[in-house]
Amino acid sequence: MKKFRRDASGRLTARFEAREAELLRRLARDTTQILTASRGPIIEHEDPALKRLLPDAYPDDPEASAEFRRFTADGLAERKVRNSKSLIDGLGENAGVRVSVVLDDQAAQAWLRTLTDIRLILAARLGIERDGDVGFRGTADSFRRSIEYQWVGYVQESLIRALNAQPKQ
Amino acid sequence: MNALSTPETIESLDIHEITDPLTPWNTIVWNDPVNLMSYVTYVFQSYFGFTEGEAERRMLLVHNEGRAVVATGSREEMERHAEAMHDFGLWATVSKANE
Numbered sequence: 001m002k003k004f005r006r007d008a009s010g011r012l013t014a015r016f017e018a019r020e021a022e023l024l025r026r027l028a029r030d031t032t033q034i035l036t037a038s039r040g041p042i043i044e045h046e047d048p049a050l051k052r053l054l055p056d057a058y059p060d061d062p063e064a065s066a067e068f069r070r071f072t073a074d075g076l077a078e079r080k081v082r083n084s085k086s087l088i089d090g091l092g093e094n095a096g097v098r099v100s101v102v103l104d105d106q107a108a109q110a111w112l113r114t115l116t117d118i119r120l121i122l123a124a125r126l127g128i129e130r131d132g133d134v135g136f137r138g139t140a141d142s143f144r145r146s147i148e149y150q151w152v153g154y155v156q157e158s159l160i161r162a163l164n165a166q167p168k169q
Numbered sequence: 170m171n172a173l174s175t176p177e178t179i180e181s182l183d184i185h186e187i188t189d190p191l192t193p194w195n196t197i198v199w200n201d202p203v204n205l206m207s208y209v210t211y212v213f214q215s216y217f218g219f220t221e222g223e224a225e226r227r228m229l230l231v232h233n234e235g236r237a238v239v240a241t242g243s244r245e246e247m248e249r250h251a252e253a254m255h256d257f258g259l260w261a262t263v264s265k266a267n268e
Contacts, residue, residue: 007177053255053258055255057248057251057252057261057263059262060264068263072248072255112208112211116258117258119204119258120203132200132202153205160211160259164211
């Protein structure tokens with residue numbers, strides 16, 4: 001990956017190797033799938049990943065929490081799905097090729113949020129619950145996931161730095 | 170006759186169902202092991218309009234103390250902030266300011 005930077009027009013650019021782009025597409029599709037499965041009357045979720053994406057606003061008051069969920073969860077899930085689609089759009093559908101992405105501010109905001117959602121899902125799958133947890137690494141699957149988790153963090157950090165940087169004159 | 174000696178009118182109000190308009194509410198952001206410190210600072214700065222120093226101070230409160238109050242006001246407004254934080258993937262809750 002070539003890190004994010006702001007170009008002269010203020011847009012954010014980065015370059016991903018073919019397998020990196022494919023990984024991001026897959027993780028974004030997973031996010032969409034998890035959130036789409038949540039549709040219908042959302043009362044409480046068994047899936048810890050979904051629970052973290054649509055968290056309780058009143059942990060000590062189940063009634064107020066359910067009420068908040070009733071009014072916000074569908075919209076929240078919809079916006080998150082839109083964000084993950086924006087990431088896939090930004091990368092394009094061409095598998096097997098290196099991808100240069102160019103994001104305007106709106107797309108950058110969508111990427112920032114969906115990269116967070118991806119990391120929240122991976123962390124939930126890895127059992128990362130408190131500071132310092134490294135998560136399960138005993139199996140090939142969990143080891144791979146843990147590498148992906150760290151790499152997506154790296155991508156996000158790079159995007160944040162570019163967003164904080166002033167446009168080049 | 171003292172008006173205070175006729176409490177009947179009060180009985181029709183279920184005090185658990187009403188919100189004291191004088192008691193403000195807080196939006197609280199909680200620590201989690203996933204979100205990057207730079208990201209939390211960025212969210213506080215860009216969404217709440219805090220200066221970089223103030224955003225960093227509240228981010229460190231979240232990181233070190235486990236939570237930080239990020240806004241205070243009406244319940245409706247605090248719920249809107251909590252929803253916005255959930256959009257960003259931060260865990261935010263709403264509670265009465267004096268709790």
